[in-house]
Amino acid sequence: MIDAGKAYNTANRQFVNGIQELAQQSAKDDVIESSLNKFAENLQEMINYHTFIMARFQRPSSAHLRNGIAVHRDLRKFKEAKKQFDKVSEEKEAALSKNAQAPRNKQHEVEEATSILVATRKCFRHIVLDYVLQINVLQSKRRSEILKSMLSFMYAHLTFFHQGYDLFSELQPLMKQLTGQLDQLVIDSAKERKDMEMKHSTIQHKDFSNDDTKLEYNVDAENGIVMEGYLFKRASNTLTKCSLSLTAFSLQAVDNPTVVVEDLRLCTVKHCEDIERRFCFEVVSPTKSCMMQADSEKLRQAWIKAVQNSIATAFRDKAEDAEMMDGKSSTSTCSLESAGEVKERSLKGESALQRVMGIGGNSTCCDCGQPEPRWASINLGITLCIQCSGIHRSLGVHFSKVRSLTLDTWEPELLKLMCELGNGVINQIYEARREELGARKPQPGDPRHEVEAYIKAKYVERRFVQRRSEDETRQKVLSLRQQDKRLSGSSEARSGPSASTASASSGERTVTSASLHISEPQEECSGKGLVVSCEPQQPTLGLQLFWASFCRSLPDMAEALAHGAAVNWTNANEQNRTPLMMAVHGGSLVACEFLLQNSASVNQQDNLGRGPLHHATILGHTGQVCLFLKRGANQNAADVKNQTPLSIAVEAANADIVTLLRLAKMNEEMRESEGLYSQSGDETYQDIFQDFSQMASNDPDKLDRSYQDKSRFP
Template sequence: MDALLDFEECVKDSPEFRLNLDRFESEVSLLETKLDKVMKLCNKMVEAGQAYNAANQLFLSGLAELSTYQKSDSTITNSMNQFNQGLQEVINFHTMLFDQTQRAINHQLTNLCTQFLPQLAETRREFVRIGEDLEMAAAKNAQVSRHKASDAERASHLLLATRKCYQHFALDYCLQLNTFKTQQKIDILNSVFSFIHAQFTFFHQGFDLFRDLEPTMKTMAAQLSQLSAECAVKRKDQENKHLLVQQRDACGEPMVNPCPANEDIIQGYLFKRSRRKSKTWKRCWFSIRNNQLIYRKSHKEDAVVLFEDLRLCAVKSLEHMDRRFCFELLSVQKCCALQADSEQLKQAWLSALQGSIDLAYRERTDTALTQPKEPPPLVCGGDNSPGPPPHRPPALGVALSGPGNQQCCDCGEEEPRWASINLAVTMCIECSGIHRSLGVHLSKVRSLTLDSWEAEQLKLLCVLGNDVMNQIYEAGCSDEGRIKPRPDSPRAEKEMWIKEKYVEKRFIQSSSSGGARHHKDDAGLRLYQAASSGHLITMAAALAEGAEVNGIVAEEEGRSALIGAAIGGSLLACEFLLQNGANVNHRDLRGRGALHAAATAGHTGQVCLLLKRGANQYAVDENGQDPLAIAVETANADIVTLLRMARMNEEMRDSDGVFGAMGDDETFQDIFRDFSDMASHDPEKLSRRQFSRGAEEDEDDRGGVMNSRHSVKKRSE
């Protein structure tokens, strides 16, 4: 037991009593401060708990709405409803817990403070006042002369009365302090006990509640296990189907149904020529069903019957047209020209149409007639004439000839079929899916067998490739203690590796020192210098180290790396920067962009590439000159021809309006393709030359062809 104030010592008013009194008063003051702090913290806890309950209530409302989404599945709905009810009970228990906490802590401690502390303060003030009066009375009594009997008697009586009053207040004050000392322990312990009991009740109710939900949880666990197994089987089946579809040829396999009974015999996309404007072709979805040819212009429109009865139609191939893979369907009332994407699809449609016509006449199912004839295999970007198929498509063969490209760059799987254009690496199908999830700003994934590839893109894969890029992106792998995934590694491990390698760039070893800002500026300068000299490996390293592909170099009049590559004349450097997000229309402080620089330097291949990538040929520099004016001034016949024909093609396309022919003029496309192929395969033929009579005639001949085609368009309108 703690020592209390002694009443005997209080009457004596001894120094020991005064020391004990000071200690008691300081303890009361300290206890009052702590009680006030506990009550404030309790209020904050209760407010936070109420906010938590409100958020919990909103969460349960969201769960209830989610359960209504699964209303078709009674098992899930019943389980969700039971869980929702149980969680609602938990919220109610929480509410009761906070109410009991507030009563247990705040109410009881507040009663303790309001019952004793104000009275103690008032009694102390009286005690101090009477003590001061006693001191004054004692001093006066001591100062009275012994020769003044009446004054001495009055002083003695005053001292005696004051001392009795002081003793009365002192004893009363001590009693109140002792009572508070005793009572505060009971009230504090009672308050804490009530709080603990409320917590005990809350958790006991929660235990009982979830014990009642235990059978439902076991049932749900069994259903989850079954659903997981079924989901795994379905996912595996979908992955197998995905792989089968992914491995189809680039031209696409025709969707032919061998047992058509009331279903589509064949379906797919075809180009349909407009009957009003013969040069207008629109891509539509066609299908053959119930002896009718049906098509849809878009997924938002209803299907339209093009030919109601195929028995009244004849089908033939169109060999005299300039467009490839065309065939025609004729009836008594109308005819319609259609175009497939490849010779294989064309033959499939011809066979399906003829088979459907024969089937309608004979009124019996003949599956053989509805099967497409086996067409000669096609090669991506090659000749479609019949012949023995090569071992692999040319794009795949060229890509795999690069250093280290025969294995996936990230897991080492043999014979990869996918590649990243901007990273210039090859990869397996699983790693390609992870690369796609990174976003096209980090990796642009394309198929080496299903997509078309340009010569510059394939050259990047050969010049850089897996070995070169892995030396950059995996340089510090051993220092980090990381082990590269294998082909049989889990997908999660491959995903973590690819993110660390390309997103976090964790294994790249910096070639410059200094702060982050200095490192970034240094990488940007190295990128510009490497682009100007056409050093692809240094460019790839600079980009990997954080150089901004569109960063400007102040020392070079605000030029970007793409402008430097156009000046230097490296076609692959331009393509590499463009694939990594370079702005084709950025201009330096003199108003000159990459197209201005290529025209000034006489690099025809760069001009052709930049035009294909959307460079603005009408932009003028500080002297008011556009790229065409620069090419005329430098007397470069090929660039002048290319820019003039590109400009004429845009004018012709604009004059056709929204109902004009789709795409660019065919003559322009042919010449443009010739320039592009020559720049990639035989750049020496595009060496800079001066205007001569022969060059002028050549340029005039090309322009004359375009002008004649333009006049034919105008006359047809």
């Protein structure tokens, strides 16, 4: 039995070793690894307990062996006592027989037989007592040793099973947890199997003719590889994985560490249409020509565009490095230059950096204070360091739209927007209650998770925005209305009777009785310049945004949005017009850009069926028309009188707006005719729109046009 127990323990140890090896092989799965290690540990404890039992059982066996020798001696004594008992019994029988045979007449024989019988009986009694004693001793020792051994064995098992019970009681919560996880795994496995069956069924009916690999051009990649994918290299006719590296400005093969093109700054890329193979393009350098083949036309266009962008980036970075070496960096300024100067420098990004950094507070990151930020959130109007810009990207474009101040091209209206706001203005809004709540603002070098938590609390939860009461909102709305009234009155007094028919340039503010109906509470109705309804209106955040857009007050607009105003809020008292339409009537190109960057709808219509493009066309705001067309406004939309922006501009004889609308329509038709792989637009179209944008932002007087009859568009 002891040998069998030892063999059992040996087999169990081998089993536990196998479990531990399996746990090591499952190191990638934390649940399986930790569970197997825990089970192996408990089973090893049970083996140790069982080994202890066998040791205790082996000790009584040795004692039994020693006791067996003593019992053997007692047994020998018993046998000797039995022999004496048998001998005395025979002698007693003989004495009884002799005593019975003694004659009565022989007195001396009778006395002799009687004395022998008495002595024999006495001896017999002593021998019987010794014999019985030996029998009792043997029986007592037998009973005590058996019970003692079995009792010790049973106590050992009691200890073994009690320790095992305690051990597995501690393991029971883990076993229950794993049971629940196992049930979930079974459910997930069944669901996954069902999904795979559905995918198999879907794949059987799927058309793989256009199943192209998705490629993304990432200029901010940390490893410098902005794009990678598979291309056929024509020389070897093998599938080679190629990547574009901005670090070395080269096109390299990843799987085989060879440089396909050493310096992209010396190269050009072009389509190859005169060869038999499809989807080919060629990267030409002064020393060699490298022919590449993509899997489809879409992938070829993506690779060509990526190479072209990398070449442009290489030249730009080279130029910036040269400027830094020569010490030719100019001082920062937020003044807007002429359209020609901005156009020449728009690709470098240096002009954007200088102007935006010239605004107060923009020289450090808005959220953590890191000096010399090189990124910006264009819908918030703030500058950011590279770490905070990454966090802003993770929030989503509905919270923050991030753009590089040095790598991206900046449109003039976007530059003006950045110069109108800035870190100081936005922090006054989004950090108004920070000190009151005792929140700590991150510092440069703080852990990313702390900075991320602060930014989410600031912009997503808007925890630090000052909560405003209804009375404060009413006062703010009345203040904006009074400001609007003063501006309207001064405009009418200055212009006289013709003010209601004079149009404004794209950068000026125009208020006309023909196109604007304003509700102002507790004011008498007046008929000059403005048509004012006397019905009071409940002050809301949407109403604040509505009038702030008309007054061209970007801080008040940003404040209203921070408090939760809907950017597409409609004013039922003003023909369901939106803040974007009011920004058009206010004549502010920057206010329109701010609303568009914050997801304002460029095609939402009022009760007359007119969208922002209609209103800008009616008012003759050429810059706003150009902006809305660039932002995707539908120029084919007709109002309730079935008039489109083009028909309105033609009737008003506004040559600039007619030119823009017709050019945009022609470009749209060209793109539709070219199909899926058409470029973003004709170069002539892009140049003309860029010129109009520059003039609208920097020299609006050049776009000043006058309407002769606005009464046709009530």
